[in-house]
Amino acid sequence: MLSLIVLLPLLGFLANGFWYMSQLKKEHKAQASHVGALGTAAIGGSFLVGLICFFRLLAMEPEHRVLEQTLFSWIFIEGLHLDFAFRLDALNSLFVLVITGVGTLIHIYSIGYMSHDASPGKFFAYLNLFCACMLVLVLGASLPVLFLGWEGVGLCSYLLISFWYTDDEKASAGKKAFIVNRVGDFGFLLGMFLIFTTFGTIDFANLKMVVAGGGVTPEKLAAVTSICLLLFVGCMGKSAQIPLYVWLPDAMAGPTPVSALIHAATMVTSGIYLVSRLNFLYTLSPDAMLFVAMIGGLTALFAASIAIAQNDIKKVLAYSTVSQLGYMFLACGVGAYVSGVFHVITHAFFKALLFLGAGSVIHGMHEEQDIQKMGGLRSKMPRTFLVFGAGWLAICGIPPFSGFFSKDEILWQAFSSSRSELWLWLLGVVTALMTAFYMSRLFILTFLGEGRWKSHGHAKHDKHDHGPHDHGHAPKDAHAHHGGGEPHESPWIMVGPLVALAILSLVGGFIGIPHMSWLEHWLEPIIPGFAPIKDGVHHETEWVLMGFSVLIALIGMGGAFFVYGSRARTEKLQNSLAGFLKTLENKWYVDEIYDAVIVRPLRVVSMFLWKKIDVSIIDRTVLGVGSVSEMSGGVLRETQTGSTQIYVVTFAIGLLVIVGYALYGLV
């Protein structure tokens, strides 16, 4: 049963992949609606199986809520017996539902979005493969199986970011994502090895048993801290935290549904999954947890600050994603794993909604991504406007939208948890303010006010003035049939999934209402509640803080309306802050710093090794050996004249010499 969840998308991948390959030489490729229907059926079937499994879990006793399936014996050597096994429990059943559910909606949306693409078959094949890998990641019963999925999603991320690989910028964005992730994976591997040498097992259930059974002696405690930190390095890469977050904004070069599915809803949350899966280890190490919380909080603030000044609609959302992921790690770091998982779920809903909404805007604006050239789309794209508004309110944290519940819970935990510090809470609050501000800015500039596309965009909309904002557009002929240039509403096949996600963003928060949280209760066998609250913090404070965080969100939104409501005021403010905004727009020059500190020294060293060591020494040695034999061969070949009689002369002389030696010896 469990393997079916993974198998269906895998079959979808194989079917679409072979179909695509069989058509490589043909002029007319299969239509997006056909391959898309196949891909959607695969992931939709997986969702249904996931639902069935989920209901089976619901029917069980809370302590025994586990479904397990062993496929085969994977590694069988001295001291290590590892099965390739899937295990479904309270925690990853939620992830399975989110991945397959949101995945299905995004597949449907992609049918519309990729309808003009040259090779939709390849796209849907990759998308299915990604889903299969992601499901292996969350279903894996042991670290190596998880790691298999972990690498698989990395590969699919690379393939899909550079989906339009003929564009150099997109191809290198894919490479960047892959290489930065390698750094994190290295930490993950080391952490896995250390777990094995310390505890002798890498199966989650066994590991938990060993730890719960007092397997952690004081001597092993140091190793636990190292394990947690090393695994967190892996999470930094996959979940885009400081200092390895740089790949995620560039990953927006991929098609927009990919950004929604991989780089917002699912893959980037696998770090949070790993940390909450191993919460029993992290809880043992306050140092590692503080580090996780610190990185999370700093990333949240830092990415939010960059998002304020970005003009590419997808870049804003990308930095917003980095920032929200920071929130989730902040929650995990203060011992509120439940809140982290809660935010993963709500974030999957509203961020997928925002990305797909942005895709709809980009689609309707004829591949325009610069929000400075948008505006006034409310009347042109009313349906997209409404659903995007739902996502906007959700991420700002306005009740009763889902983002409010999860974000408020994280802030409350950061304030009250005995594992937290006050400055972590302050980081969270400032980030919440900035989130409300930049999302409102995005919303205002895109949908409200005057349409700036009349003056800027479409008169000279001839694909030449795109410059650096030309990310993630569909192929060039995508809108040939539209002729004009008016923004237009997207077809229902794209808006339908948006509506579904908007409803989920609205109601998704109700699974975690404070003090009657279904989620907390559900996760109890895996995550034993929250950390105890600090001394001197009263429960009544929670209600005060809840009001406070709504107030913060309203201030942020109000600020954005104040600044961006009138064009004159915007320009005046932009002029007075020009220098600072430039720094923000250039992302604090982090890419430039990385380039100067890491990339360029590496290139200098590599050039030295190549030109000096490799070419001058190693190559010369090897080539020298070669030329010696070449020269000696050149000399010796002269003896091979091909003339039989010269051979005979040589033979005769040799014979005479031998005979002479036999008769007279060495004279």
Added chain:
Amino acid sequence: MNVPVVQPWVVLSFCSAIFFIGLAGVLIRRNILIIIMCIELMLNAVNLTLVTYSEMLNDLNGEMAVFFVIVVAAVESAIGLSLVIAVFRTLRTVDTDSIQSLRG
């Protein structure tokens, strides 16, 4: 009856003279047919030497070896001549100077 006896050294000198004539032919001549004939000459000079020593040493082994050499020589010339014919058919020449395709 006094039969004149040929002294062994006369025969041996004769043999070595023939042998070196054959050798010189092999080394100098350019026509393959002549070369094969010269090889034949060398072989028969050796045969004669063997017979002479057999007589001198009163040992029949030498004469026995001669028969072997004759057989081998017959085989050799059969193969050699057929090779010559094959070479001539392909290259239209039997001149060793023009048959040097194995030059290194």
